[in-house]
Amino acid sequence: MKEWLLEHPEVRTIRVAAADLNGQARGKRIPARYAASVIENGTRFPMSVLNLDIWGEDIEDSPLVFETGDRDGVLKPTERGFMPMPWLDAPTALLPIWMFHEDGTPYEGDPRHALARVVERYRARGLTPVCAMELEFFLIDDSGKTLQVPPSPRSGKRRKAAEIMSVRALDAFDRFFTDLYEACEAMDIPADTAISEAGLGQFEINLVHGNDPLKAADDAWLFKMLVKGLARRHGFAASFMAKPYPEYSGNGLHTHFSVLDRDGRNIFDNGGPEGTETLRNAVAGCLWAMRDCTLIFAPHDNSYERLVPEAHAPNGICWAYENRTAAIRIPSGAPAARRIEHRVAGGDVNPYLMLAAILGAALIGIEERMTPPDPISGNAYALDLPLLCESWQEAIDTFETSRIIPRLFPDQLIQNMVMTKRQELHYMQELTPEEKVELYLDTV
Numbered sequence: 001m002k003e004w005l006l007e008h009p010e011v012r013t014i015r016v017a018a019a020d021l022n023g024q025a026r027g028k029r030i031p032a033r034y035a036a037s038v039i040e041n042g043t044r045f046p047m048s049v050l051n052l053d054i055w056g057e058d059i060e061d062s063p064l065v066f067e068t069g070d071r072d073g074v075l076k077p078t079e080r081g082f083m084p085m086p087w088l089d090a091p092t093a094l095l096p097i098w099m100f101h102e103d104g105t106p107y108e109g110d111p112r113h114a115l116a117r118v119v120e121r122y123r124a125r126g127l128t129p130v131c132a133m134e135l136e137f138f139l140i141d142d143s144g145k146t147l148q149v150p151p152s153p154r155s156g157k158r159r160k161a162a163e164i165m166s167v168r169a170l171d172a173f174d175r176f177f178t179d180l181y182e183a184c185e186a187m188d189i190p191a192d193t194a195i196s197e198a199g200l201g202q203f204e205i206n207l208v209h210g211n212d213p214l215k216a217a218d219d220a221w222l223f224k225m226l227v228k229g230l231a232r233r234h235g236f237a238a239s240f241m242a243k244p245y246p247e248y249s250g251n252g253l254h255t256h257f258s259v260l261d262r263d264g265r266n267i268f269d270n271g272g273p274e275g276t277e278t279l280r281n282a283v284a285g286c287l288w289a290m291r292d293c294t295l296i297f298a299p300h301d302n303s304y305e306r307l308v309p310e311a312h313a314p315n316g317i318c319w320a321y322e323n324r325t326a327a328i329r330i331p332s333g334a335p336a337a338r339r340i341e342h343r344v345a346g347g348d349v350n351p352y353l354m355l356a357a358i359l360g361a362a363l364i365g366i367e368e369r370m371t372p373p374d375p376i377s378g379n380a381y382a383l384d385l386p387l388l389c390e391s392w393q394e395a396i397d398t399f400e401t402s403r404i405i406p407r408l409f410p411d412q413l414i415q416n417m418v419m420t421k422r423q424e425l426h427y428m429q430e431l432t433p434e435e436k437v438e439l440y441l442d443t444v
Contacts, residue, residue, distance in 0.1 A: 001095075008084070008093065010091040013031075013090065013408075014029075014030050014032055014093045015092065016095045018097045019350065021051060021350060022053075023414075025225060026052070027075075031338050042075050044073065045072060046072055047071060053420055053424050054444075059168065062419055070285070074104075076098065078098055079242065082214070086179075087226060088189070090106060096224075110208030111356070114353060115353075119213050127260065128211050128268075130260060131256065132206065132216070134207075135206075137203060137251055138202050138238065141158075142236070145434075152173065153176070162197075162200060163196050164197065165195050165196060177194060183226055184226070190208035193205070193206045199251075200299055207219050213355055227240075239440075239441045241441055242303040242347060243302055243303075244440075244441065250257060250346060251346055251348070252304070253304075254342065255342045255345065257376070258337070259282070269335045279340065281365045285361045286361045287318075287327075287328065287362075288365065288404060290388065291386065292387035292404040293357045295389070297346065299350065299387075299442060300444060303392070304349070307388060312324075313346070314417075315387055315388055317387065318376045323376065323377070337430065348440065356409065357375065360409075399418060
């Protein structure tokens with residue numbers, strides 16, 4: 001890590017940041033001359049900082065605050081190391097960190113540690129998850145009272161229509177996407193294909209698959225930070241909020257995953273299109289946990305505006321082959337690439353918690369050899385299916401009382417998550433719809 005700073009003498013300041021439960025970056029600004037101390041000894045801030053609400057406020061009555069004296073955790077660099085922050089004017093480096101107790105044990109309220117626990121369970125069985133994510137976002141002109149698509153820097157015109165897979169829509173923001181890909185390269189974020197999507201000024205970028213789920217979640221977290229920061233440099237906003245426009249589709253964050261054995265073989269591949277029995281076990285585990293995990297996949301008030309019928313977001317719990325109306329899709333293609341696509345999460349999720357929920361549920365399905373219902377065919381919205389939680393309140397209540405969730409997440413994180421979301425639910429009722437959009441537009 002020290003070598004990176006020596007190779008980049010232009011960097012005078014660094015940011016050290018960890019993800020809180022809402023996926024917000026919490027941390028410090030430090031002069032680069034003091035970076036060696038952070039690398040060797042870590043840094044410190046209160047454990048309660050990873051358990052703030054969406055406004056960045058303490059959780060009322062949280063035992064992490066006054067009851068324990070608002071004690072510090074020790075934050076150490078992750079294996080990611082330093083990377084540039086291309087959306088800032090001054091040359092600056094970001095050092096991702098995660099939280100530990102004084103004795104060196106992981107702090108169970110840290111969402112990155114929640115994912116690390118799941119990955120370790122796979123490793124103990126000689127298995128390696130391979131993950132990729134597709135992130136949707138909107139480019140938005142939020143300078144007026146009404147949100148609208150930004151004018152094209154090329155033509156100065158606004159295209160006030162959804163343009164699915166339009167090359168023209170991509171070319172209209174060519175300078176932004178060129179800068180975005182260059183920034184992803186500098187930050188080692190494996191950005192692949194970009195397309196225009198079904199929403200107004202909506203785009204999707206795929207992140208290439210890899211066999212390190214922690215890096216995959218890091219990539220998604222950093223990508224969201226990058227896209228939002230870089231868009232502001234270009235004079236408009238970018239948002240991953242679930243549903244900024246009521247009349248258009250919302251933002252999803254679809255996750256593809258397969259699992260390799262000790263010999264590097266895909267345990268979902270049986271040489272044909274249907275996949276192995278192990279694939280069906282993993283599907284069954286994902287379906288089994290899906291409703292109780294609604295709060296992970298839809299963590300905010302605005303999230304539930306996306307999960308409605310016929311809006312390109314699943315609300316029924318089901319699976320299918322090559323069917324995008326289903327919550328879980330088995331894509332077609334070469335058998336060696338046989339995988340599961342989990343389509344429930346919105347773009348507003350915490351990637352660490354989302355991936356921990358998906359991979360954790362899949363592993364339980366594999367371990368217990370769960371059997372899924374038959375795959376559906378046709379339009380899932382037209383079928384009588386078990387449903388995800390239909391409101392934020394229901395999702396919080398279900399998460400709190402679930403017998404499934406404690407098998408996926410540590411007690412400390414569950415308690416923190418419930419307290420956070422109950423506080424947000426209470427104060428969100430005081431906001432107008434316009435104030436909610438203003439809040440979520442930049443934060444999630």
